[in-house]
Amino acid sequence: MSIFEYQFMQNAILTALLGGVACGSIGVFVVLMHMPFIGVCMSHAAFAGALLGLWLGFNPLIGAFVFSLLAAAVVGPLADRGELSPETSVGVIFSLMLGLAFLFMGVMPGTKSGALELLWGSILTNTRGDVILLALVAVLVVGLIVAFYKEIQATIFHRGMALSVGIPATAILYGILFLTGATITASLRSVGGILIFSLILNPAAAAYQLTYSMKRMFLFAAGFGVLSGWMGLLFSYLFNIPSGATIVVTSSVIFLLAAVFSPKRRVKGWQAKPLAEAGHD
Template identity: 45%
Template sequence: MVEHLIDAFSYPPIQRAALACVLCGASCSLLSVFVVLMKIPLIGVSMSHAAFAGAVLGMLFGINPTLSGFVACLLTAGVLGPLADRTEMAPENILGIVFSFLMGVAFLGMGILTRTKAGALNLMWGSLLSLSVSDIYILAAVTLLLALFVLSFFKEIRFVLFNRRLAAASGVPERMIYYSLLFLTGTVVSSNLSTVGGLLIFALLVQPGATALQLTYNLKHFFLISLASGIGACVLGLIVSYIFDLPSGASVVLMATAIFAAAYTFSPKRRIARSQEKEQILCR
């Protein structure tokens, strides 16, 4: 079995799939830190459906699905930011409205599509083995851009994650940081349509960060654990999908869930909380 798996990685499609898994896991995991700590998981859902809706509309009108999904994500990010800042509605409510609208657009397009439904299904669930070299270059560029953003603005990001209002009062360009994160989320999601798929990628925008949340309070360690979790889930998901002939996107998401479940079960933070609760009960 091991030798067969090693032989499989000598083929270019498998090599591209493995590299795409590493890049997808890295980019989604970095964003997952912001999604989890800022408590905005619906951003991942909204962006994934924006990318999928844009890609489906692109297929309807003969436009490159990746390009149309990218444009749809950027437009969604441009709408979400000002709406969250200028209206009195809670961000969760705004995201819920945008999500439901985009879901309706996506499935309306799916209903209209006839001959190209197979291509739309690939965008929905992902198809790692069909990636081209240009897809890998795009993933690498997006991942590098996101990593440079995190490294360049790490101190400012720390302030924004703690409290946006306090960050603004301290002179930190919190709005620029927040809007940049929205646009980067759209860029990452649209570039990963062919890896995990438009309807599953939001899981990778939540679960690696949620895994790190169970294991550490340190922000640097948070990023590292999230990265390890996301990349590990993608690579292990690819291996499982190859061995058992399963859909790659679904396998990646299930592995991410398994990693989170293990972190939650053995979380030292939960053990400390339980011991403190017992002490409080005994002191009463």
């Protein structure tokens, strides 16, 4: 029987595809809007929220979603108004969320296997329900990016300028944070609370090295996200090593290769090209 005929492997392959697309696309916002600090806080908050759910007996994914949005609601406006530097926000919220996560884990009765699964992730134990949730989130993320591409593009470029031409840039920003929370929540069980942010950041950071077109950056980031998931899954299967960690290490290797071979490192040479050849639409 081929490995692909097992349902757990089919679920894992679909999870890698859908999670890669959703995480990679969300990562473009994180990279271009310079908000990795918000993403880090949200992903660790999701982990803490999921553990609270496990401890109190409600659906961990609801806890993850609520906590990640709460973190965004606290950190975003504070950083936005310049009342806290991003570094301070990360320091305070990140450590608080990790502290809460380990507190919930500590007071949780019985075995900690569920908690550890959320910590490290386990793509091979995903159910068809997990895949459907991720599919819904991926369709929502891609659909909203396509529908509101021009508003998103303007908000990413400069939020104040987008506001000044009559684009609802604040609503777009909160929409992006909502999608980030949903993506983190839906991918949490597969990649794990500690590692999920790498799968958001690395594919987009790699795509950022390779193109001056925002549309291509979204496509490359989603592609690298899927590639990280599938290659990580393959290595995990071949070498019998943890899947979540392997996926994240693979995404980091893709980033390193993109950074080394980035055409953006040769700005002078790029500028010397004829304009028709250099341009992107």
